[in-house]
Amino acid sequence: MNTRMADHVREALEQMIVTGEFADGERLDEIRLAERFHVSRTPLREAFQVLAASGLVELLPRRGAFVRHPAFHEMIEMFEVMAELEAFCGRLAARRVTPDVLAAIRATVDACEAAAHAGDSDGYYRENERFHHMIYTASGNEFLEGEAQRLHRRLQPFRRMQLRVRGRMVQSLTEHRQILDALEEGDSTTAETVLRDHVAVQGGKFNDLMASYKQSNLRAKPPLVAMRG
Amino acid sequence: MNTRMADHVREALEQMIVTGEFADGERLDEIRLAERFHVSRTPLREAFQVLAASGLVELLPRRGAFVRHPAFHEMIEMFEVMAELEAFCGRLAARRVTPDVLAAIRATVDACEAAAHAGDSDGYYRENERFHHMIYTASGNEFLEGEAQRLHRRLQPFRRMQLRVRGRMVQSLTEHRQILDALEEGDSTTAETVLRDHVAVQGGKFNDLMASYKQSNLRAKPPLVAMRG
DNA sequence: GTCAAACTTTTTGTATACAAGAATTTGATT
DNA sequence: AATCAAATTCTTGTATACAAAAAGTTTGAC
Structure with missing residues (x-):
């Protein structure tokens, strides 16, 4: 301590x-x-x-x-970088992941599935965090692992918003399975692509995120600009 | 101040x-x-x-x-991440770069060329820094720009080692031109690929870097391990 | 000569003191 | 009443003081 x-x-x-x-x-x-x-x-x-x-x-x-809370566009920018870092982790992991880490990832995806089926969103949240951290580890690049984890942590409060959306848990789980499969097969392109889309804020996720951002306490003050008459 | x-x-x-x-x-x-x-x-x-x-x-x-100086393998890991961040900047920049930033990049590449022809390696170093920073800016993602710049700064002393190697300046310049061309044509794939290879430590660069690392004052102490008889 | 306990010295972590800069109030002037 | 400058209060940045932990040294037993 x-x-x-x-x-x-x-x-x-x-x-x-x-x-x-x-x-x-x-x-x-x-x-x-x-x-x-x-x-x-x-x-x-x-x-x-x-x-x-x-x-x-x-x-x-x-x-x-x-x-200093990030403005909405700053948050989008951070997610854009996060998506790319995770995609990179996935690409490396498909080539480098060790059997024990792979087994651990498999176990975590199973735990995600259990939580999703039980409708336990807190449990899912926890296992989801573990899953992503293990992807970082699986990259075999400790510096990358650290950077990814740092940004992941910074985005935590915003991700939490996102996971509340209905149907998001099942969707997320499906993608976890796809990522796991890609890692098992050493398919770096698929691992990369699926992870990028999994993390990226695009399509409907954009609007979901915007809605929860506006309701949250983490909004940035709009900059004070001089107004005309 | x-x-x-x-x-x-x-x-x-x-x-x-x-x-x-x-x-x-x-x-x-x-x-x-x-x-x-x-x-x-x-x-x-x-x-x-x-x-x-x-x-x-x-x-x-x-x-x-x-x-805490990075061990050699840590430095390689940092370069691996740097290459990916720059590749990402390039991919975004090819789509998003504004005319004025593009013009500034063009000017900097010309300045690189002048320095290279004059054999002015300090001048080349300076213009090279400017070139890379502008690529980050051109990504149109300020958060990415900041992160890339931060890591770039951290790797500065090691990059400095690398640029001393004979013939590296001309090689580097050729790649700058290729990157500029890709940006002008909005070819994000080429911009991404060339930037990744430009920054990545691979092939002969690996050995060059290892040699200068070993001579430098920035070596990490090898961890103390118990030896056998 | 080796090891460990007791001590001394050094160093860290935190509280407090104080000077200088920023914010706020007051009061004089228009 | 509005404006501005002087005075006052508040706050930050840094020095210093001091307690407690770590490192280093001495002493003594074996």
Whole structure:
């Protein structure tokens, strides 16, 4: 266990930001937060640095730390990159996956199926996370695994929105099976293509995502523009 | 201009690490560095946090900050991801590039050519950086642009090694022309393929890179393993 | 000579103090 | 009442102080 207060505070703030507890552009008040977490400003400010590095807050010199939610178009851009990273993982995995990792993926897809049939969306969510992480691992490129995982984490709150949509779970499961099959057969092109489409925001998914984005607490403030008469 | 000492210190440390002034695994002595930079430990430690976030140092709780150079295989992995990100930028750029950005790319390729013919390898290096950054911009995906730029920056010291190799400059220039042509024609497949091969470490480039890696100050210490009799 | 326990020194993590810059209020002036 | 500058308050950035953990050293038993 990590005993550094700075790390606890960072995790707590990360969670708070990602669950929409702060509005876009809101200033993180050092003194108030220090009291709330029962720490001094020192570890709090160390946490701010890390949050800024991951893009969750913006640090304006001598002004403070301001939370930064992605605008809708930024979220779409992030998903576009995520789709490509996963597609790449799939392409590599089809060639490089080891028997034990493949077995683990198979088990996870089965678990997804069980959750889907039971209508257990929380369970499905959990197994889905495992599935994707294992695809990253299967790529055999640890740096890629880390980057993919980092972006995956960043997109977590938005993905959660998406999975609520009716029928999405069964659709997702079918695609998992296709991906698994492609890996078993070493078919890198299929693995790549199916994974890309699985993650990409396109067709109906675009509208679903837009709808839940607009309802969420993670909206960016529209930029202030000068209006005419 | 940014007046925060923490930022100055971070930049200075980044430069020192990337130019091999510290050995892999070396501890960054807070007190000594604080004296050297004429600051207290507070801004120094804030700098450590962001260096850790970017992977340049590793923070071990209650132990300190240790510089972390990538092992050879890690560097290869990073180049593998870089190649894919650039390929993706190229694919998008072929469809999305705006006339003004395209004109700027054309100008930069011409500048590359001039530098190559003049045998000005520093000039070529500079224009090459500009070329790649503009490809990222041309993708029309600002998040992708940022991520690509971030990784590009991280690989900078290793790319610098590679460009010293004889004949590499002319080869590189030819590929730039091919990429430009593909963008002009909106040929996303060619743009993607040529960019991937342009960046990827493969064939002779692998051996060139390995040779310069071994000579450099950026080697990782081989992990300590127990030896048998 | 080796090992371990007790101690000393060094170093990290956090609290606090304080100066300088930003925001806000006040008050004078129009 | 609106505007602007001086004064005041608040906030950030950095230095310093201090407790607790880790590393290093000494001492003593075997």
